[in-house]
Amino acid sequence: MISALFFMLGIGAVCGIVLSLSSKVFYVYEDPRIALVENNLAAANCGGCGYAGCSSAAEAVVTGLAPPSVCVISGKEGVEEVAKIMGVDVGAAESLLSYNMCEGGNRADDKYYYMGISSCKAMTAAFGGKRVCGVGCLGFGDCVKACQFDAVKLGPNGYPVVDDDKCVGCGACQQACPKDIIKVTTLSEQLMKFNQEQDALAPCAQTCPAEINIPRYINQLREGKYKEAVQTIRMRNPLPLSCGRVCPHPCEDECRRGIEDEAVSINQLKRFVSDFEMNSGSRIPIKCAPDTGKKSGCSRWWPCRSFLCIFPTANRTPGVYL
Amino acid sequence: MEFFEIFIAGVFINNILLAQFLGNCPFLGTSKKMETAVGMAMAVIFVLVMAGMITWIVDTYLLKALDVEYLRTVSFILVIASLVQFVEMFLKKSIPGLYAGLGIFLPLITTNCAVMGACLLNISKEYSFLSALVSSFSYAVGFGLALILFAGVRERINLARVPKPLQDTSIGLVTAGIIALTFMSFKGMV
Amino acid sequence: MAQSLAKEFTKGLWAEIPPFRLVLGLCPVLAVTKTVENGIGMGVATTFVLVFANLLISLLRNVIPSKVRIACYIVIIATFVTIVELVMQAYTYELFLKLGIFIPLIVVNCIVLGRAEAFASKNGPALSVADGLGIGIGFTLSLAALGAVREILGAGTITIWGGNPVFEMGPAFHPFAFMVEAPGAFVALGLMLAIMNLIGSK
Numbered sequence: 275m276i277s278a279l280f281f282m283l284g285i286g287a288v289c290g291i292v293l294s295l296s297s298k299v300f301y302v303y304e305d306p307r308i309a310l311v312e313n314n315l316a317a318a319n320c321g322g323c324g325y326a327g328c329s330s331a332a333e334a335v336v337t338g339l340a341p342p343s344v345c346v347i348s349g350k351e352g353v354e355e356v357a358k359i360m361g362v363d364v365g366a367a368e369s370l371l372s373y374n375m376c377e378g379g380n381r382a383d384d385k386y387y388y389m390g391i392s393s394c395k396a397m398t399a400a401f402g403g404k405r406v407c408g409v410g411c412l413g414f415g416d417c418v419k420a421c422q423f424d425a426v427k428l429g430p431n432g433y434p435v436v437d438d439d440k441c442v443g444c445g446a447c448q449q450a451c452p453k454d455i456i457k458v459t460t461l462s463e464q465l466m467k468f469n470q471e472q473d474a475l476a477p478c479a480q481t482c483p484a485e486i487n488i489p490r491y492i493n494q495l496r497e498g499k500y501k502e503a504v505q506t507i508r509m510r511n512p513l514p515l516s517c518g519r520v521c522p523h524p525c526e527d528e529c530r531r532g533i534e535d536e537a538v539s540i541n542q543l544k545r546f547v548s549d550f551e552m553n554s555g556s557r558i559p560i561k562c563a564p565d566t567g568k569k570s571g572c573s574r575w576w577p578c579r580s581f582l583c584i585f586p587t588a589n590r591t592p593g594v595y596l
Numbered sequence: 597m598e599f600f601e602i603f604i605a606g607v608f609i610n611n612i613l614l615a616q617f618l619g620n621c622p623f624l625g626t627s628k629k630m631e632t633a634v635g636m637a638m639a640v641i642f643v644l645v646m647a648g649m650i651t652w653i654v655d656t657y658l659l660k661a662l663d664v665e666y667l668r669t670v671s672f673i674l675v676i677a678s679l680v681q682f683v684e685m686f687l688k689k690s691i692p693g694l695y696a697g698l699g700i701f702l703p704l705i706t707t708n709c710a711v712m713g714a715c716l717l718n719i720s721k722e723y724s725f726l727s728a729l730v731s732s733f734s735y736a737v738g739f740g741l742a743l744i745l746f747a748g749v750r751e752r753i754n755l756a757r758v759p760k761p762l763q764d765t766s767i768g769l770v771t772a773g774i775i776a777l778t779f780m781s782f783k784g785m786v
Numbered sequence: 787m788a789q790s791l792a793k794e795f796t797k798g799l800w801a802e803i804p805p806f807r808l809v810l811g812l813c814p815v816l817a818v819t820k821t822v823e824n825g826i827g828m829g830v831a832t833t834f835v836l837v838f839a840n841l842l843i844s845l846l847r848n849v850i851p852s853k854v855r856i857a858c859y860i861v862i863i864a865t866f867v868t869i870v871e872l873v874m875q876a877y878t879y880e881l882f883l884k885l886g887i888f889i890p891l892i893v894v895n896c897i898v899l900g901r902a903e904a905f906a907s908k909n910g911p912a913l914s915v916a917d918g919l920g921i922g923i924g925f926t927l928s929l930a931a932l933g934a935v936r937e938i939l940g941a942g943t944i945t946i947w948g949g950n951p952v953f954e955m956g957p958a959f960h961p962f963a964f965m966v967e968a969p970g971a972f973v974a975l976g977l978m979l980a981i982m983n984l985i986g987s988k
Contacts, residue, residue, distance in 0.1 A: 277662045277663065277664055278662075278664045278666075278667060281658065281659075281662050281664050281667060281671070282667065282670070282671070285654075285658075285671050285674055285675070286674070289674055289675070289678040292678065292682060293678055293681060293682060296682050296685050296686065297685060299689075300685040300686055300688065300689035300690070301689070302688050302689050391752070391755045391756065392755055392756065392757055393755050396755070
């Protein structure tokens with residue numbers, strides 16, 4: 275009995291002494307700011323910042339390798355808190371969003387019947403995927419599985435639909451897609467991009483100088499979603515009422531339907547939906563990019579210019595160039 | 597020669613995971629991706645060898661000498677928990693690279709039946725010090741082997757069309773059963 | 787008070803029954819369920835440890851400092867496990883031999899430490915005892931169920947505490963020895979988990 279007591283006391287004492295000594299001997303100095311910064315990061319460990327987890331990002335901020343706005347998904351308050359801890363100014367950052375370019379999905383025919391691993395990446399290895407079109411969405415949802423925020427879902431037509439409210443722009447879906455259909459960009463980058471020959475676009479969208487996503491808004495019109503159609507047009511062109519009346523519609527010259535019988539009346543549809551908004555009595559609100567403090571203006575020739583006043587611009591700033 | 601027999605027995609015939617069912621919880625948890633599986637395997641080898649040695653010493657020179665063998669459970673678990681915490685602190689300071697690789701798995705191993713079970717098995721088989729060392733090492737290698745094999749299969753299963761009720765853990769367990777079946781074929785080898 | 791006691795007790799019997807809903811403590815489940823008898827024995831031993839460890843930890847929860855709390859919980863649980871081990875060695879020697887090293891391994895059973903950490907350290911003694919009792923009895927029931935499945939398919943009979951079989955499948959049944967061996971345990975548990983998921987999701 276006594277020996278048992280002494281034995282337990284002995285083991286307990288030895289363990290306690292060894293551990294407390296080693297915690298002093300093997301003490302690793304960690305900058306206390308790292309823990310403070312980590313508390314203000316989003317703690318999702320999504321990797322969108324480019325670092326391996328929130329602790330690595332916190333370390334990078336404290337050692338000066340990364341700015342306080344390193345976390346792409348923490349809100350404004352989080353970034354401000356981190357900046358306060360580090361004692362620096364907050365940089366201005368625009369939020370990233372995920373944009374999906376494919377409108378076809380299941381409408382494309384299949385080249386072959388696929389019975390392999392349910393993964394887009396795997397199917398791409400077999401002749402570029404099962405779709406005849408070769409650039410479209412394969413529909414197995416690698417992007418859906420990659421998204422940790424539940425923002426991407428496979429729509430009814432077999433291409434992904436992004437929930438803008440949940441999307442934080444981490445870029446996981448863009449990395450997962452083997453067909454490069456999903457792109458994660460800021461609104462400014464999206465607006466400033468000019469369509470390239472190798473982009474997977476319908477001929478009408480490729481030709482449109484304002485680069486409106488024509489297949490999308492016509493689809494939305496067909497489904498009766500007029501408000502969404504106005505938003506789609508407004509993403510690239512803030513003047514649908516004017517353009518719907520005066521645009522010479524080069525898109526209709528390229529419309530594939532014209533090979534069969536007559537081109538789709540793209541311009542008239544745009545006029546219809548913008549008139550719908552005008553007559554609805556209220557303006558459909560649009561999302562704005564954050565204020566950069568600079569002015570913008572229109573600076574190119576186009577027939578609609580005759581309806582607008584041109585005001586001078588101080589310098590080239592992000593905005594729609596018509 | 598005896599050590600070779602012990603090694604083969606520990607890795608294949610009496611595989612601590614597939615034949616003796618010890619260490620299932622981290623098995624199902626860390627086998628979803630290959631990187632975590634490899635990290636966990638390394639950590640288990642590291643800890644089990646040291647724990648095997650120290651618990652053997654405690655048992656032979658303290659428990660049996662003082663005739664308090666009924667305190668085996670309590671003393672073993674205390675020693676193992678303290679050892680793991682000590683190793684964590686030591687690695688963090690001295691070998692940060694290794695800590696980055698397997699540091700997060702170390703707290704997972706503290707209350708792992710595999711470590712405790714292997715130490716108790718060594719005692720029940722009444723091994724000498726060197727045999728206990730070889731045996732601990734072989735159990736750890738067997739655990740790592742089973743874990744890595746399973747992780748490879750599981751990564752593929754995650755991409756397959758599994759019915760909803762069977763997803764995740766259930767299909768994992770059934771697969772583990774099939775792998776255990778293949779290991780059963782080693783019986784009678786030694 | 788009585789209502790919350792009842793609630794804590796019953797949640798361990800279905801909503802959070804280990805190991806089907808609360809996927810913890812799988813090691814003994816797979817190992818001891820060769821027969822129903824072993825399963826029930828292990829379940830009773832674990833219940834004993836759960837109840838008393840929860841009680842003591844709950845009584846001491848304000849005294850134990852936070853930094854050493856896991857170590858303290860482990861020592862308390864190990865003490866009760868040693869008590870159970872010695873009692874079984876004295877009074878139920880055959881069961882003790884059959885369960886082998888899994889009795890001392892109750893101390894590292896994730897259920898026991900998990901409930902101590904998640905529940906007993908934050909709630910009063912009565913609630914902790916109810917929780918421990920509920921989860922323990924649920925665990926025993928699961929072990930008995932899995933043991934029954936394995937024993938019926940593997941040996942064709944259920945025998946409890948020696949004597950005549952309580953249940954027999956009849957002479958036309960050929961026992962499926964795979965179920966009694968190690969792989970059968972994994973497969974049986976996996977399929978039972980799937981069935982629980984199916985029932986639970988409905």
